Amino acid sequence: MVCPPGLEDLVAAEIAGLGARRTRVHKGAVATDLTSRQLYAANRSLRCATRVLVRVAGFTARSFSDLERRLGEVDWAPWLADGARPAYRVTSRGSQLVHTRAIEERFAAALGAGHPEGPEQLVVVRVSRDRFTVSVDSSGAPLHMRGWRQATAKAPLRESVAAGMLLAAGWGPTTPLIDPMCGSGTIAIEAALLAAGRDPGADRPFAFQQWPSFEPGTWASVTATQENPVATCPAIIGSDRDAGAIGAARSNAERAGVADLVEFRQAPISDLEAPDGGPGYLITNPPWGGRISPGGDLRNLYATLGNVAAERLPGWGIGVLAADRDLARQVRPGLTETLHLDLGGQRAVYLTGPLGSANEMS
Numbered sequence: 001m002v003c004p005p006g007l008e009d010l011v012a013a014e015i016a017g018l019g020a021r022r023t024r025v026h027k028g029a030v031a032t033d034l035t036s037r038q039l040y041a042a043n044r045s046l047r048c049a050t051r052v053l054v055r056v057a058g059f060t061a062r063s064f065s066d067l068e069r070r071l072g073e074v075d076w077a078p079w080l081a082d083g084a085r086p087a088y089r090v091t092s093r094g095s096q097l098v099h100t101r102a103i104e105e106r107f108a109a110a111l112g113a114g115h116p117e118g119p120e121q122l123v124v125v126r127v128s129r130d131r132f133t134v135s136v137d138s139s140g141a142p143l144h145m146r147g148w149r150q151a152t153a154k155a156p157l158r159e160s161v162a163a164g165m166l167l168a169a170g171w172g173p174t175t176p177l178i179d180p181m182c183g184s185g186t187i188a189i190e191a192a193l194l195a196a197g198r199d200p201g202a203d204r205p206f207a208f209q210q211w212p213s214f215e216p217g218t219w220a221s222v223t224a225t226q227e228n229p230v231a232t233c234p235a236i237i238g239s240d241r242d243a244g245a246i247g248a249a250r251s252n253a254e255r256a257g258v259a260d261l262v263e264f265r266q267a268p269i270s271d272l273e274a275p276d277g278g279p280g281y282l283i284t285n286p287p288w289g290g291r292i293s294p295g296g297d298l299r300n301l302y303a304t305l306g307n308v309a310a311e312r313l314p315g316w317g318i319g320v321l322a323a324d325r326d327l328a329r330q331v332r333p334g335l336t337e338t339l340h341l342d343l344g345g346q347r348a349v350y351l352t353g354p355l356g357s358a359n360e361m362s
């Protein structure tokens with residue numbers, strides 16, 4: 001399983017929930033053994049992963065003739081649909097064969113080009129100290145592309161990261177949730193999908209469905225799993241001061257089939273209100289950079305978020321994702337750095353903890 005670096009432990013816990021026994025955590029990946037059923041279920045149900053790779057070969061090769069011979073020994077038939085077009089992602093470190101382009105050419109010669117209109121099949125090749133690890137991607141489009149987010153506001157968060165923020169804060173689907181800077185609504189919609197007991201991949205196709213080794217009966221037993229909604233859905237509220245963002249969030253919630261579970265409002269953070277049924281969690285991803293309005297800077301915005309939240313949501317928990325640790329610390333003193341993320345080269349820290357009450361602020 002590949003995931004954004006920082007979400008490995010959450011992915012490992014999700015895989016354990018599918019019955020996988022031993023998991024090994026690496027940077028940005030979690031390895032384990034899965035049955036076909038677990039592989040299919042992983043693709044459909046993992047909330048924090050990016051893709052599920054299946055290891056098809058491992059060998060040592062120090063020359064191109066070694067590599068060609070080894071590739072000739074691999075049985076590719078189970079993984080390549082008729083006409084499938086292989087696409088390669090090759091990395092090499094500390095090895096005799098370093099030219100990734102030349103390595104890719106040997107793979108292309110062994111696997112063939114496929115049909116120009118055939119389905120793309122990603123093949124991931126990692127070479128480390130002459131040891132080749134070859135995997136095929138079973139997911140297709142990355143798993144965070146659930147299919148519902150077509151409208152985006154500024155700086156949308158990956159759906160997998162939004163799910164990770166909810167899980168890492170300890171939010172459970174029976175507890176109220178507010179994201180007062182919701183942008184296109186990603187955090188609130190992921191929360192509603194959890195409350196609805198819906199698999200995040202329920203409405204999208206996967207690469208493994210094209211494989212000759214695909215087992216339709218096994219897949220049918222995975223998709224037959226019933227939704228398991230919570231008995232009473234808590235208040236799930238997204239607000240943003242930007243009208244365009246709220247429009248995008250509403251249409252995304254509609255597409256995700258959770259419009260009736262989430263309330264979106266256009267409002268500035270200063271209008272934050274406690275819903276019925278608290279305490280719950282405020283989980284948000286404030287703007288990360290630049291000046292956001294003529295009269296105020298980001299430090300003020302982060303401090304206002306903390307003050308308003310503590311005043312109106314006493315006893316609630318908070319989770320804030322920010323690029324800048326000092327900025328995030330403006331929100332509340334004493335929050336815990338729960339996740340350290342690498343989001344495509346952009347580092348981010350996720351702070352969580354109790355809000356306490358306004359009186360506790362020094």
Ligand SMILES: C[S@@+](CC[C@H](N)C(=O)[O-])C[C@H]1O[C@@H](n2cnc3c(N)ncnc32)[C@H](O)[C@@H]1O
Binds near residue numbers: 181241
């Ligand atoms: C980084 S974006 C959130 C992205 C969101 N998580 C998503 O996935 O689309 C930050 C959002 O904060 C909103 N914002 C900035 N200042 C605000 C304020 N004072 N009150 C409410 N929303 C604000 C912006 O309009 C923007 O949509």
